[in-house]
Amino acid sequence: MDMSRDKWSQFGRQMGGETGIMRLMNDLGRAMAGQDRMLMLGGGNPAQIPAVQAVWRRRMGEILADGDAYDRLLANYDTPKGEPRFIEAFTAFLNRQFGLGVRPENVAITNGGQFAFFCLLNLLAGRSAGDAPRRILFPMMPEYIGYAGQSLTPDTYRGAPPRIEFRDAHRFKYRIDFDRLEVGNDIAAICLSRPTNPTGNVVTDDELARLHTLAQAHGIPLLIDNAYGLPFPGIVFADARLTWPAGSVLVFSLSKLGLPGTRTGIVVAPEPIIEALVAMNSVISLANGNVGQALVRPLLEDDDILRLSRTAIRPFYEAKAQQALAWVGEFFNDGLDYHVHCCEGALFLWLWFRGLPISDVELYERLKRRGVLVVPGSYFFFGTGDAGPQQHECIRVNYTQSEATVREGLVIIAEEVERAYRGT
Ligand code: PLP
Numbered sequence: 001m002d003m004s005r006d007k008w009s010q011f012g013r014q015m016g017g018e019t020g021i022m023r024l025m026n027d028l029g030r031a032m033a034g035q036d037r038m039l040m041l042g043g044g045n046p047a048q049i050p051a052v053q054a055v056w057r058r059r060m061g062e063i064l065a066d067g068d069a070y071d072r073l074l075a076n077y078d079t080p081k082g083e084p085r086f087i088e089a090f091t092a093f094l095n096r097q098f099g100l101g102v103r104p105e106n107v108a109i110t111n112g113g114q115f116a117f118f119c120l121l122n123l124l125a126g127r128s129a130g131d132a133p134r135r136i137l138f139p140m141m142p143e144y145i146g147y148a149g150q151s152l153t154p155d156t157y158r159g160a161p162p163r164i165e166f167r168d169a170h171r172f173k174y175r176i177d178f179d180r181l182e183v184g185n186d187i188a189a190i191c192l193s194r195p196t197n198p199t200g201n202v203v204t205d206d207e208l209a210r211l212h213t214l215a216q217a218h219g220i221p222l223l224i225d226n227a228y229g230l231p232f233p234g235i236v237f238a239d240a241r242l243t244w245p246a247g248s249v250l251v252f253s254l255s256k257l258g259l260p261g262t263r264t265g266i267v268v269a270p271e272p273i274i275e276a277l278v279a280m281n282s283v284i285s286l287a288n289g290n291v292g293q294a295l296v297r298p299l300l301e302d303d304d305i306l307r308l309s310r311t312a313i314r315p316f317y318e319a320k321a322q323q324a325l326a327w328v329g330e331f332f333n334d335g336l337d338y339h340v341h342c343c344e345g346a347l348f349l350w351l352w353f354r355g356l357p358i359s360d361v362e363l364y365e366r367l368k369r370r371g372v373l374v375v376p377g378s379y380f381f382f383g384t385g386d387a388g389p390q391q392h393e394c395i396r397v398n399y400t401q402s403e404a405t406v407r408e409g410l411v412i413i414a415e416e417v418e419r420a421y422r423g424t
Contacts, residue, residue, distance in 0.1 A: 011152060022149075039409040040401055042373035044197065044347060045260065046233075047320070047400040051312040052258045059295045069294075078290040080282035081274075082109025082266075086293035089300040090266060097231065097303065100244040106268050108277045109288045113227050113253035113265035118150045119280045120223060120249060123273070124188040126153040134188035139211055140176045141387055142350075142380030142394070144197045144225065157383025158187065164390075166339075170329070172352070173342045174199060176207050183218050189249075190215050193225035195236055195345030198380045198396035200321075202229075202238040202344040212245040221273070222248040228346040233257050234309035235317045238344035249273060254292045256347075257305075257313070262292030317347065317400065324349055324399035324406055331414035336421055349397045350377070351413075352390055358420045359392045366416050367395075372409045374398075 005013055030038075064070050081087070087107045094100045110116040125134045133155065138147070141159035151157060160181050162174035174196075183190070190211055195202045203211075208224070215222040222245060228235045230242035233256040244250055247270060254264040267277060281288065299305040321343045328349065332338050341350035356363070360376040367374055377394025381387050397413070399406055 077287040093300040110265040112263040116265040148382040159383035191223040199350040200343040236345040264292030
């Protein structure tokens with residue numbers, strides 16, 4: 001039997017081949033399984049926060065103690081739309097706390113935010129009925145690597161380079177470059193993560209409002225990925241509000257609440273989009289995982305999810321981020337042309353080594369040989385023409401591991417970067 005790749009379908013070659021996200025997940029998996037001794041500053045795994053873990057243990061105990069609730073949970077398929085009581089609780093929570101005006105008809109559950117985006121991006125973009133290509137615009141690259149391989153149609157992504165705002169000698173922030181942002185007739189949706197993975201940027205409320213105005217002017221949805229954002233896990237250190245601009249799509253996830261193993265995503269969108277998602281979900285997944293929904297529902301009903309996010313999750317990550325930034329300042333030679341993106345949320349530091357004589361991928365390989373796993377920045381610049389030399393001069397560093405791991409990792413990164421600049 002000939003199983004060579006060139007016999008595979010277009011779908012098989014694309015989705016079954018090596019992608020950035022697959023390489024990342026494999027490196028992550030190997031490091032977590034302890035096959036290599038690695039300082040794991042690569043993936044997006046949330047930290048284990050004792051106060052948060054205690055809540056999920058307590059909830060599991062409550063489910064186990066609640067008659068046959070546990071047996072029913074495991075023995076029954078969820079519906080492709082999601083558990084009705086969870087959707088009720090989530091809808092009421094959003095309306096009570098944020099006045100979003102969401103109805104249960106506007107909500108669907110998916111097996112993770114990642115799967116929600118696979119469905120949404122392919123629902124909106126690709127070949128339209130008239131065969132014209134419809135595309136996704138990422139208004140500020142770099143963006144989440146996980147979107148990169150998801151489109152089933154080639155040449156579907158457009159990414160706009162950012163405007164760079166220098167804050168001080170070693171600090172900068174990307175801004176949406178509205179002067180150069182073009183929304184052509186081929187654009188089917190605008191999509192961004194907030195906070196942004198990989199940079200830790202939080203697109204401001206004003207920038208978001210301007211994007212929404214643009215989307216409305218073109219009659220297309222704005223997709224906002226809140227995987228790290230509001231209202232939970234709330235890993236946001238800058239001022240930001242949660243809104244549901246008319247016609248837009250919000251995607252939430254339980255993963256960064258410490259529940260990535262439950263694979264639970266939540267989508268809020270206009271009804272036709274939700275109906276399509278539910279249909280796609282039933283064809284591709286049949287049903288959703290229900291454990292995450294069962295664990296979290298009571299915390300939505302009594303708003304405790306907000307308390308947990310604000311008093312346990314955000315402060316934990318903010319302290320870690322501040323510590324990591326302080327170490328960068330300490331370990332990196334001040335004379336180097338290095339720049340760190342303002343860390344306004346998410347789990348990452350985005351480091352830019354301007355004029356670095358080696359590529360980001362070469363730096364990644366050198367760091368891996370020294371037992372430090374990061375992610376090369378160029379993976380996050382998909383869908384762009386030329387974003388300039390910085391496309392090959394950045395790395396993403398996860399700052400959430402133990403103090404010893406992050407500290408040692410940053411010491412080694414600083415050494416390798418200095419060697420690279422010196423050409424030794
Ligand atoms: N969106 C962003 C920006 C992410 O970083 C991730 C995962 O790290 C996801 C979506 C997908 O999350 P999940 O599928 O675990 O809900």
